[in-house]
Structures are given as structure tokens and as C-alpha cells.
Amino acid sequence: MSVELRVLEASEWDQWYEGLEQAFGGVRQAQEKRDLIKELTDPARAIGAWDGSVSVGTAGSFGFDVTVPGGSAVRMAGVTEVSVASTHRRRGILTSMMRRQLDDLREWGEPLAILTASEPAIYGRFGYGTASWQLVAEIDTSRVRFPEPERPDGITLRKVKPMDALDICEAIYARKVPERPGMIARLPGWEPLQIMDASEDKAGASDLQCVLAERDGETVGYTLFRNRPAWDNAGPKGSLQLTDLYALDPVAYAALWRFLAGIDLTSSIRMENRPVDDPWQHLVSDIRRCDARIWDGLYVRLVDVGTALAARPYRTALDLVIEVEDAFCPWNEGRWRLSGDTKGAVCERTADAADLVLSVRELGAAYMGGISLAALAGAGRVREVREGALTEASIAFGSDVAPWVPHNI
Structure with a gap:
């Protein structure tokens, strides 16, 4: 059987995306998230491998600006939605898609390609290098303490619905982007994806919650998290799943962490993607009880x-x-x-x-x-x-x- 490689037509998106879902386990994504991704996808930047009418390979990219050391922004391609059907492995389909994609990026004048990998062994042969690590941790808040301020810090906290605070949170995120290499300037339309509350993201946890840190009427930080209640014979042992935490100054930053660590009926804060030099590591009373470890993060390819x-x-x-x-x-x-x-x-x-x-x-x-x-x-x-x-x-x-x-x- 021959496999045809071609740029995606808009009318083929649903079938193309179903092929991607099958390659990642066959679980259909929540319709709300699926619809938004379809809206954000530029078919001209997507490649499909087709065996007759069946989608057997996918690869796409989004054009973003990424912060580099020194604070400058560089145009890059965010590579995503890469898959090959399990029935069509070892036929050179992935290599062909990567070849076509890099040729296109060069023609479009995008000097960098970046991605996060589902399997880290895949992309080295295509010239991608592991360029960053991310911190994975679980803070035992039943034993770990965050220091109280030595004097009143002027910070007040306010709980709001994530959608109601989306513009405020995105404005803070935009101010943080130039401060750290690897951070990506958000494109219009991507904002709702950051707070989407799809059922597959909850896994028994609460709806996404948002708390703002304010000083003199100005928002100076925010956190997004989910609460996962749990109990045993000794009592409550719930956990918080941290999604985001950004602050414009160290005082607001520490206040948000103290808040999370003090939520009733919980005994841990779990995080899956924080910077390896995240300052909370210098605030906690006992770093050994934070189960901190690193994971591969950003992969970079110079086009x-x-x-x-x-x-x-x-x-x-x-x-x-x-x-x-x-x-x-x-x-x-x-x-x-x-x-x-x-x-x-x-x-x-x-x-x-x-x-x-x-x-x-x-x-x-x-x-x-x-x-x-x-x-x-x-x-x-x-x-x-x-x-x-x-x-x-x-x-x-x-x-x-x-x-x-x-x-x-």
C-alpha cells in the first residue's frame, strides 16, 4: 500500500485529528477543546499522511514568538500534533513528515522549531536537542511551611471564576514572557485554552479555580489550581494540582504560595511543570519533603x-x-x-x-x-x-x- 503525504485541507481536519487521537490511545478529546483546537489550526501548516482515505500520520505547527536569553523575541514554529498510526510504523512516514516540515519552515523564514516530546527518544535524529528541564514536585504541606512576612505585605487575595479573570491573568502572563527564555507570546484566540475545564483534565478533581493577588486595587499575581479531595482513616488528605502561578514581585509570589499551602483539608501541592529555578524552593522549610525532580522540557531545533x-x-x-x-x-x-x-x-x-x-x-x-x-x-x-x-x-x-x-x- 502506498502512503500519500500532503498539506491538510480544511475539510479533512476531523478525520486527520481522529487519526491523531487514535495514535495517542484512542480517547476522544472533549468536544469544547476539540472545537477550539480546530479553530486555531492553520491547515497550511499541517501535514497529513494518508493510506487511501485513512489518516495514518499527522504533523503540524503554530507560528509563535519565543523569548531567548537577553529578553529578545524570535520567530519560531511550535511543532505539535505529531503521530503515526500503529499499523504504519517503520515505513519512514515520520521521517518524511519531519523532512517536509523543516523544508517548509525554512521556506517560511522561521529559524527555530521547538516542541515538547511525548517520547524523548524520537526527535534527536531530526536535530532536536533537549534545551530545558521542568520541575515536577509534590510539596508535603502537612510538614512544610512557607515563611510569614516580617511586616504587613499589603497583599489581599480574591477568588474569582477563571473566565471572569482571563484578561487580567493574560496581561500578567504577557508581562512575564520577556523575563524567561522559552516563554511564548500568546496568539489571539489561545487564551481560552489555558483555562478550559475539560473532563479529561480533572481526573476526579474540582473545576479549575482562580485566586488573584491584589495590592492597592491592582492585580499583581494569580494562581490557577484544582482541588482533589481525599480522606483516609486519619482524616482529610486532599491535594492541590497547580496549573499556573505568576506574580509581578516576590511579595505577591510568596503570598500565593502561602495561600495554597494553607487551604483546609489538603496536605500536598502537586505540580508537573515549573521552572527548575522556581523560587519557592528557597522559601520552603524542608526541601526534602517536596519530592522535587526534573523532567525533560523544551526541545529546540535550529532550522x-x-x-x-x-x-x-x-x-x-x-x-x-x-x-x-x-x-x-x-x-x-x-x-x-x-x-x-x-x-x-x-x-x-x-x-x-x-x-x-x-x-x-x-x-x-x-x-x-x-x-x-x-x-x-x-x-x-x-x-x-x-x-x-x-x-x-x-x-x-x-x-x-x-x-x-x-x-x-
């Missing part, structure tokens, strides 16, 4: 090496020649001279001798400033040719805060 490296500033001045290996996108292969500082950079092809040799996967891993080139070199994945070049590059590529992607892609 156009020269444009991508020139699009971000660097922590310190650097001038070095990088030899890039990229068999999947051969237009990136060769030597590039990267010169830059905190104000910007230039990256152009050169015939000069290489200072560092690495693959595009390692460049993607280091791009957001959270993965050290020196650490990658320690794993044998970066080779230093000129002495001192590795230290120069590792410092320059770094970021003061850890990269993190909380946005649904």
Missing part, C-alpha cells in the same frame, strides 16, 4: 543556523568559528563565524578554521541558555579545537534564569 544564532544576544562578548554537522538539513552544515555580545550578534559562513565542532542537536540544546556547552563536551558531544573556545562559548550562551515553556503547544 537556519546563521539566522537563529544571529537572532539572540549573548551574555558576554564572543568571536568564534563553529563547525556544524547537520545531515538532516544539509544547508546548515559547514563553518559559521559567530560574533556577538549583549547588544546582538552576527553569524556568517566562513572558511576559517573551526574553534568548536558540534552537531545542530547540541546547538539546539544550548540555544536557550539552560544547557551548558561544557557539559555537552563532557559527554563527548562537543569538540573543542581552539583552547579556551569552549569556556568562552559556554559563558556567552548562558542565561541568568533557566529556560522554561509553560505554554500549551
Whole structure:
């Protein structure tokens, strides 16, 4: 049987998406969420693999702006909805879709592709590098305390319906986007997805709840969470599932965490995606009772090496020649001279001798400033040719805060 690869037609979306749902276990998504995703999808950015009239492969992307180290915004493709039917594995369908997608992104002038992976072993062969980690934790609030303020902090808390506060919360989110690499500027129409209360998201928990932190009539922070009640013979042991928590200053931030830790009939706060340098870790009385661990987060692929490296500033001045290996996108292969500082950079092809040799996967891993080139070199994945070049590059590529992607892609 032959499989045809083609750009999606709008009329094919339902069948295409059903193929995606089947590949991810066959559970149909809540209709409200499904309808919104259909509305947000640009068919011109979606690829389908078809065996006759049957959808056997899917891949899509959304065009976003993402924050890079230094606070600049760079155009990128958020890769999503990637699947291959279990009946059609080992036929090169995924490779063909990735090939077509990267060719399209290059033509559209989008120098970066990013994704979060359902299975981390998949995307390295297509040039994606693990560029950030996310923090997974469960704080035992029956034993862990958050410090009370030394003086009145002026913060008041107000519970509201998530939809009623959506504009306020999104305004705070927008102010936080430039502060951390990996954060994505929200496109119009995406706001309702952040508070959608689909049944599959609850898993026995309450409806999504929202609490605002206010000072002098101004909202300076918010949290979104669900409460999952539970009891045993000793009494209540409910838990909170944290969805979002953002604040404009440390005082509001600490007030929101104290609030969550003090909710009656609960004994834990669970979180699945927080930045690895989240400050709450320096507020808790006992970090060992927070079961903190890391998970792979953002994967980055440089679609156009020269444009991508020139699009971000660097922590310190650097001038070095990088030899890039990229068999999947051969237009990136060769030597590039990267010169830059905190104000910007230039990256152009050169015939000069290489200072560092690495693959595009390692460049993607280091791009957001959270993965050290020196650490990658320690794993044998970066080779230093000129002495001192590795230290120069590792410092320059770094970021003061850890990269993190909380946005649904």
C-alpha cells in the first residue's frame, strides 16, 4: 500500500485529528477543546499522511514568538500534533513528515522549531536537542511551611471564576514572557485554552479555580489550581494540582504560595511543570519533603543556523568559528563565524578554521541558555579545537534564569 503525504485541507481536519487521537490511545478529546483546537489550526501548516482515505500520520505547527536569553523575541514554529498510526510504523512516514516540515519552515523564514516530546527518544535524529528541564514536585504541606512576612505585605487575595479573570491573568502572563527564555507570546484566540475545564483534565478533581493577588486595587499575581479531595482513616488528605502561578514581585509570589499551602483539608501541592529555578524552593522549610525532580522540557531545533544564532544576544562578548554537522538539513552544515555580545550578534559562513565542532542537536540544546556547552563536551558531544573556545562559548550562551515553556503547544 502506498502512503500519500500532503498539506491538510480544511475539510479533512476531523478525520486527520481522529487519526491523531487514535495514535495517542484512542480517547476522544472533549468536544469544547476539540472545537477550539480546530479553530486555531492553520491547515497550511499541517501535514497529513494518508493510506487511501485513512489518516495514518499527522504533523503540524503554530507560528509563535519565543523569548531567548537577553529578553529578545524570535520567530519560531511550535511543532505539535505529531503521530503515526500503529499499523504504519517503520515505513519512514515520520521521517518524511519531519523532512517536509523543516523544508517548509525554512521556506517560511522561521529559524527555530521547538516542541515538547511525548517520547524523548524520537526527535534527536531530526536535530532536536533537549534545551530545558521542568520541575515536577509534590510539596508535603502537612510538614512544610512557607515563611510569614516580617511586616504587613499589603497583599489581599480574591477568588474569582477563571473566565471572569482571563484578561487580567493574560496581561500578567504577557508581562512575564520577556523575563524567561522559552516563554511564548500568546496568539489571539489561545487564551481560552489555558483555562478550559475539560473532563479529561480533572481526573476526579474540582473545576479549575482562580485566586488573584491584589495590592492597592491592582492585580499583581494569580494562581490557577484544582482541588482533589481525599480522606483516609486519619482524616482529610486532599491535594492541590497547580496549573499556573505568576506574580509581578516576590511579595505577591510568596503570598500565593502561602495561600495554597494553607487551604483546609489538603496536605500536598502537586505540580508537573515549573521552572527548575522556581523560587519557592528557597522559601520552603524542608526541601526534602517536596519530592522535587526534573523532567525533560523544551526541545529546540535550529532550522537556519546563521539566522537563529544571529537572532539572540549573548551574555558576554564572543568571536568564534563553529563547525556544524547537520545531515538532516544539509544547508546548515559547514563553518559559521559567530560574533556577538549583549547588544546582538552576527553569524556568517566562513572558511576559517573551526574553534568548536558540534552537531545542530547540541546547538539546539544550548540555544536557550539552560544547557551548558561544557557539559555537552563532557559527554563527548562537543569538540573543542581552539583552547579556551569552549569556556568562552559556554559563558556567552548562558542565561541568568533557566529556560522554561509553560505554554500549551
